[in-house]
Amino acid sequence: MGPVLAGVLQLLALVAALALAYVPAGSYLARVYTSKSHLRVEKWIYRSIGADPDTEMIWTAYLRGLLAFSVVGVLFLYLLMRLQGVLPGSFGFASVDPAQSFNTAVSFVTNTNWQSYYGEQTMGHVVQTAGLAVQNFLSAAVGMAVAVALVRGFARSRTGDLGNFWSDLVRGTVRILVPAAAVAAVVLVACGVIQNFSGIHEVGQFTGGSQQWNGGAVASQEAIKELGTNGGGYFNANSAHPFENPTPFTNLFEIFLLLLVPFALTRTFGLMVGSVRQGYAILATMVTIWLGFVVLMMWTEFAHHGPALHAAGGAMEGKEVRFGIGSSSIFAVSTTLTSTGAVDSFHSSFTGLGGGLTMLSMMLGEIAPGGTGSGLYGMLVLAVIAVFVSGLMVGRTPEYLGKKIGAREMKLAACYILITPALVLVLTALSMALPTPAHSMLNPGAHGFSEILYAFTSAANNNGSAFAGLNANTDWFNTTTGLAMLLGRFLPMIFVLALAGSLAGQRPVPVTAGTLRTEKPLFSGLLVGAVLIITGLTYFPALALGPLAEGLAS
Numbered sequence: 001m002g003p004v005l006a007g008v009l010q011l012l013a014l015v016a017a018l019a020l021a022y023v024p025a026g027s028y029l030a031r032v033y034t035s036k037s038h039l040r041v042e043k044w045i046y047r048s049i050g051a052d053p054d055t056e057m058i059w060t061a062y063l064r065g066l067l068a069f070s071v072v073g074v075l076f077l078y079l080l081m082r083l084q085g086v087l088p089g090s091f092g093f094a095s096v097d098p099a100q101s102f103n104t105a106v107s108f109v110t111n112t113n114w115q116s117y118y119g120e121q122t123m124g125h126v127v128q129t130a131g132l133a134v135q136n137f138l139s140a141a142v143g144m145a146v147a148v149a150l151v152r153g154f155a156r157s158r159t160g161d162l163g164n165f166w167s168d169l170v171r172g173t174v175r176i177l178v179p180a181a182a183v184a185a186v187v188l189v190a191c192g193v194i195q196n197f198s199g200i201h202e203v204g205q206f207t208g209g210s211q212q213w214n215g216g217a218v219a220s221q222e223a224i225k226e227l228g229t230n231g232g233g234y235f236n237a238n239s240a241h242p243f244e245n246p247t248p249f250t251n252l253f254e255i256f257l258l259l260l261v262p263f264a265l266t267r268t269f270g271l272m273v274g275s276v277r278q279g280y281a282i283l284a285t286m287v288t289i290w291l292g293f294v295v296l297m298m299w300t301e302f303a304h305h306g307p308a309l310h311a312a313g314g315a316m317e318g319k320e321v322r323f324g325i326g327s328s329s330i331f332a333v334s335t336t337l338t339s340t341g342a343v344d345s346f347h348s349s350f351t352g353l354g355g356g357l358t359m360l361s362m363m364l365g366e367i368a369p370g371g372t373g374s375g376l377y378g379m380l381v382l383a384v385i386a387v388f389v390s391g392l393m394v395g396r397t398p399e400y401l402g403k404k405i406g407a408r409e410m411k412l413a414a415c416y417i418l419i420t421p422a423l424v425l426v427l428t429a430l431s432m433a434l435p436t437p438a439h440s441m442l443n444p445g446a447h448g449f450s451e452i453l454y455a456f457t458s459a460a461n462n463n464g465s466a467f468a469g470l471n472a473n474t475d476w477f478n479t480t481t482g483l484a485m486l487l488g489r490f491l492p493m494i495f496v497l498a499l500a501g502s503l504a505g506q507r508p509v510p511v512t513a514g515t516l517r518t519e520k521p522l523f524s525g526l527l528v529g530a531v532l533i534i535t536g537l538t539y540f541p542a543l544a545l546g547p548l549a550e551g552l553a554s
Helices: 003-034 040-050 058-082 097-109 125-155 167-190 220-227 248-273 277-301 305-311 324-335 352-363 374-394 405-431 445-460 473-506 521-545 549-554
Strands: 200-206 209-214
Touching: 003 167, 003 248, 003 277, 003 305, 003 324, 040 167, 058 097, 058 167, 097 125, 097 200, 097 374, 125 167, 125 220, 125 248, 125 374, 167 220, 167 248, 200 248, 200 521, 209 549, 220 248, 220 473, 248 277, 248 324, 248 473, 277 324, 277 352, 277 521, 352 445, 352 521, 352 549, 374 405, 374 473, 374 521, 405 445, 405 473, 445 473, 445 521, 445 549, 521 549
Parallel strands: none
Antiparallel strands: 200 209
């Protein structure tokens, strides 16, 4: 079997698995967020934090709860890393320095999981399990809560209530993420991923010394890392490490995990607004973009010219031979089109155009299918913009799901789509203009520029993957990427919740003959165009200086 055919068959198997899981997973998520009852463990949690899960919140109250919870998470994780030197089970690792502690705490609370350190040489068992792994669950649950609040904004009318943040957070964690991650962890352990609390082992004797490996609760963290579109990893090599991802099956299973919830949420959306076909329209948009990028990535990596590349069957540099080009291409696109950031190959070693595709995937806003929750609310914001543009074209007041899209809604949507490009481009320009940050680049020219552009694209979009080659463990990059992660996560959430409150307060508009049918394929096509034009072209000049210049020159 040739490598191209193997890649295509893996893609078909993945699509089939996602199709089989779509209806039951999406329906279950809808039942969780619309249920009126509370589990016993949930009631205990509510009592312990002093929250009333049945109290409805307007968008400002919902936001206050979200921000307060996130601030506490950052402070707790920061202190845990600063105290690591005196904690048990830390392998003798020292406390993490302040700049890196700030960067890492922000990274995991914002669902970014950007790592400017070697996981196996920096973090002990307590920080990994009680700190980083816990935030993998909670940050994913926060993203889903915001998405559900926006869906309620579309579904409700003449009210400012968007649900209860604490109830949405606890249900997302207890009923969805914990049981699903537990099942996934068992599958990973059965397939060879390690799960223990052992210390550091010295492995073999080599010329000049020996090699050391430490164990850890890797399978459990790997499961929620993918399921919650977190990224990060126990080891610096991430999902390319055999302790995290040992076989082609586990590789495909991890891709399935990181796509499952974001795709399933489109059905949840359709059920909650009372029209499954609306969910299918959003799903069709996401699938079209995802499949298109996968095909383009495979083409760039398989067809790149050069005798060495032809002899290897494609661009194998930076890729694990146990996965090959096809599976690595699917993983690269899926992890950057979601907010996962896990990698099973090194994007810096992709072809120039292939590396550019990983960047463009994030620059679109990670909405195809995007992160747990963030992908859905990002796509819905773009749907609002697409409806507005179509309304201008036909001279009709734009409407989406029975809600008028007026000046307030468009201002909020415009702020949403502008904040992330502003962060990426401004911080990249500063890093290139100042003398010190550029010293962190491993490569000169277009590829070196791509290293910095990728870093801020990954941070501001809460992805967390790295282009490799860039020394990000400096005060400048720890601070600026930390700020990019904070602002790139919470400013868009503010605009989303404000939009949800505005929509929920409206009176429904009746459907007429002139209403744009947003459940039709025509609208899905319009939405794909809006995504590519509105968000993609924003970054075109920066891409032209980096990956496009490198790809055309090679």
